[in-house]
Amino acid sequence: MKKLLFDCLKHNLADELRRALISHWTDLSLTIEDLYPLLTIPPQQEMGHLAFGVFPLAKKLRSSPPVIAQQITALLQQRQQQSSSQSSFDRVQSIGPYVNFFFSGPFLFKTLVEPVLTGAGFKQKLFESAPQTMIEFSQPNTHKELHVGHMRNACLGDSLVRLNRYAGVPIISTTFPGDVGTHVAKCLWFLKYHNQEPIPSVGKGEWLGRMYSKAHLLLEDHEGTPEEANDREKLSAILKQIESRSGEFYALWLETRQWSIDLMKDIYQWCHIKFDHWYWESDVDSDSVKTVKKYFAEGKLVESEGAIGMDLNDENLGFCVLLKSDGNGLYSTKDIELARRKFEEHSIERSVYVVDMRQALHFKQVFACLKRLGFKQADQCFHLQYNFVELPDGAMSSRKGNIVPLIQLIHQMESHVKENYLDRYRSEWTNDEIESTASVISQGAIKYGMLKIDPNKKIVFDMAEWLKIDGDSGPYIQYAYARVQSILRKFSGTNIPLSQGDYLKQSLELQLMMLLGQFNSQMAQAVETYRPNVVCNYLYEVAKLFSQFYHECPIGRAESEGLKQDRLALAKATREVLKEGLALLGISVPERM
RNA sequence: GGCCCCGUAACUCAGUUGGAUAGAGUAACUGCCUUCUAAGCAGUAAGUCGCUUGUUCGAAUCAAGCCGGGGUCACCA
Numbered sequence: 001m002k003k004l005l006f007d008c009l010k011h012n013l014a015d016e017l018r019r020a021l022i023s024h025w026t027d028l029s030l031t032i033e034d035l036y037p038l039l040t041i042p043p044q045q046e047m048g049h050l051a052f053g054v055f056p057l058a059k060k061l062r063s064s065p066p067v068i069a070q071q072i073t074a075l076l077q078q079r080q081q082q083s084s085s086q087s088s089f090d091r092v093q094s095i096g097p098y099v100n101f102f103f104s105g106p107f108l109f110k111t112l113v114e115p116v117l118t119g120a121g122f123k124q125k126l127f128e129s130a131p132q133t134m135i136e137f138s139q140p141n142t143h144k145e146l147h148v149g150h151m152r153n154a155c156l157g158d159s160l161v162r163l164n165r166y167a168g169v170p171i172i173s174t175t176f177p178g179d180v181g182t183h184v185a186k187c188l189w190f191l192k193y194h195n196q197e198p199i200p201s202v203g204k205g206e207w208l209g210r211m212y213s214k215a216h217l218l219l220e221d222h223e224g225t226p227e228e229a230n231d232r233e234k235l236s237a238i239l240k241q242i243e244s245r246s247g248e249f250y251a252l253w254l255e256t257r258q259w260s261i262d263l264m265k266d267i268y269q270w271c272h273i274k275f276d277h278w279y280w281e282s283d284v285d286s287d288s289v290k291t292v293k294k295y296f297a298e299g300k301l302v303e304s305e306g307a308i309g310m311d312l313n314d315e316n317l318g319f320c321v322l323l324k325s326d327g328n329g330l331y332s333t334k335d336i337e338l339a340r341r342k343f344e345e346h347s348i349e350r351s352v353y354v355v356d357m358r359q360a361l362h363f364k365q366v367f368a369c370l371k372r373l374g375f376k377q378a379d380q381c382f383h384l385q386y387n388f389v390e391l392p393d394g395a396m397s398s399r400k401g402n403i404v405p406l407i408q409l410i411h412q413m414e415s416h417v418k419e420n421y422l423d424r425y426r427s428e429w430t431n432d433e434i435e436s437t438a439s440v441i442s443q444g445a446i447k448y449g450m451l452k453i454d455p456n457k458k459i460v461f462d463m464a465e466w467l468k469i470d471g472d473s474g475p476y477i478q479y480a481y482a483r484v485q486s487i488l489r490k491f492s493g494t495n496i497p498l499s500q501g502d503y504l505k506q507s508l509e510l511q512l513m514m515l516l517g518q519f520n521s522q523m524a525q526a527v528e529t530y531r532p533n534v535v536c537n538y539l540y541e542v543a544k545l546f547s548q549f550y551h552e553c554p555i556g557r558a559e560s561e562g563l564k565q566d567r568l569a570l571a572k573a574t575r576e577v578l579k580e581g582l583a584l585l586g587i588s589v590p591e592r593m
Numbered sequence: 594g595g596c597c598c599c600g601u602a603a604c605u606c607a608g609u610u611g612g613a614u615a616g617a618g619u620a621a622c623u624g625c626c627u628u629c630u631a632a633g634c635a636g637u638a639a640g641u642c643g644c645u646u647g648u649u650c651g652a653a654u655c656a657a658g659c660c661g662g663g664g665u666c667a668c669c670a
Binding site for chain 2: 037040042043044047051053055058059064065095096097098139141178181182183304305306307309316317318319320321322323324325326328330331332334357358359360361362364365385387388417420421441452453454456457458460462465468469470471472473475476478479480482483486487488489490491525529531533534536537540541544547548550551552554555556557571592593
């Protein structure tokens with residue numbers, strides 16, 4: 001997907017620069033596309049609002065960068081004085097190899113803040129072409145525990161869906177829960193033959209997950225004992241019943257599967273995650289074997305050591321088994337069939353999978369198979385591999401008994417928020433507002449925590465650390481939003497005269513405008529690199545700068561009514577950016593906190 | 594052993610199409626609530642960007658090779 005040159009400030013300046021340059025160096029061929037990426041933001045605002053690094057140009061002109069920078073600066077100053085047409089910048093100066101531009105408050109306001117206030121800036125197309133895309137994320141197993149690790153996947157996927165949609169990419173979101181397989185059989189086996197506990201009336205899904213963990217441990221304990229053969233026989237009988245859709249275990253499967261699904265749906269509802277389409281492993285399972293058999297019959301697959309699959313050794317991907325020697329399929333088998341359905345039933349051109357990094361080879365193999373099977377969409381398949389969520393004492397495991405259930409994190413976060421921050425409002429707020437605010441802030445803390453780390457990096461989950469919601473956190477950004485709301489409630493009672501930014505002159509004010517103007521380019525970068533943490537960093541910067549502005553640029557006590565209105569408008573624009581940006585992370589905002 | 598990911602302040606991380614003096618947050622210390630919400634702001638202190646070589650005007654960023662940590666390598670998912 002090719003990015004558009006949507007940054008209006010840069011685009012206009014690049015054009016102005018181009019015209020100036022070719023008027024002086026007449027044999028120079030330059031396009032806006034050449035110059036646009038050379039416009040960057042200086043490390044310090046005192047240097048300028050935008051900088052043009054002249055290195056490539058100096059090379060073309062066979063001169064030293066500082067000399068060229070000086071020449072260009074002089075040229076621009078000259079044109080600024082002579083030309084009847086107004087230049088966009090206020091002032092230009094060269095520092096070393098850079099030509100630095102300063103803009104006026106009203107100009108920045110008009111170009112960067114107004115589009116935010118009217119909402120037009122949020123409706124821009126960010127990419128030239130946008131293929132029909134499916135994003136698959138959240139593939140939890142039924143009958144197992146839903147833990148904090150699943151949250152990372154869900155947050156990443158949901159945010160990518162939102163970001164792509166924002167950028168104008170048509171998206172179908174989908175999930176693929178694993179509702180069949182040996183883990184299910186293990187769980188049902190334990191339930192039937194070993195469980196002593198009564199089935200709880202609420203929280204069945206969580207309870208079922210714990211049963212699975214117990215099953216797993218008991219089976220491990222049986223390994224190498226006479227029980228082992230017996231267990232295996234029973235497990236296989238259970239699997240057979242589920243597969244043939246008959247018998248007591250099929251009935252038990254149906255019942256228990258629903259408990260897990262109810263839990264999943266509760267969690268998705270809590271975090272406002274919706275899927276356009278649900279694929280079930282149980283639905284794809286049997287067809288996947290048929291499909292692969294058909295491919296084999298067509299001569300597209302080969303046999304090796306009794307198994308059927310595709311030889312990918314020439315791509316250094318080994319042999320991808322699609323049918324075991326016993327005739328059963330595997331994970332890859334299902335993914336081939338699933339991909340076929342996505343392509344054919346939803347006209348998918350680009351397919352994204354949010355799955356942890358352990359599956360890297362698996363997806364390379366699947367994509368290679370799809371390509372060789374003739375699916376041209378295979379080139380547009382992408383596996384977003386993210387790293388694990390671990391605990392301070394290492395990976396989560398049933399053996400260690402250190403799994404942090406998602407529900408527990410949610411409950412602890414909500415109680416923590418209420419006890420430490422919201423209880424003080426009990427006398428002023430309704431109970432409903434306390435509860436909903438606690439939920440919104442907890443979501444902010446949890447989702448931001450999951451998203452702010454680069455997907456490639458491990459997250460070490462430490463409950464005590466996560467409950468500290470100050471500094472670089474979701475609630476910090478939500479707090480900035482709530483403060484704007486508070487200001488607006490207080491000061492925007494009367495009808496606001498149309499602000500034009502005439503009074504905005506302070507460094508912080510100009511800096512804030514520049515930062516707000518970067519919204520779309522930041523979002524585009526996040527989409528392009530599949531990294532919602534770009535959004536987190538950006539929003540944190542905005543919130544931080546706003547907090548400084550809040551302390552140093554008073555609104556209620558502004559020196560003039562004009563300044564007050566301009567600052568109100570700036571605060572309002574900040575609010576819009578924070579709200580829109582948080583929404584793209586799947587985080588909502590509280591009216592007060 | 595092959596392939597993939599990671600290595601930046603005491604800790605957790607930004608910094609990614611090579612650009613100006615490497616930035617935040619935590620923790621520590623010091624200030625700021627009769628003034629728009631202190632879940633905040635200001636300040637102090639903290640660095641061999643894992644190591645080495647290379648590419649170039651310029652490298653935390655790119656390339657190669659090492660070191661350290663994690664993952665993965667056909668009938669598990």
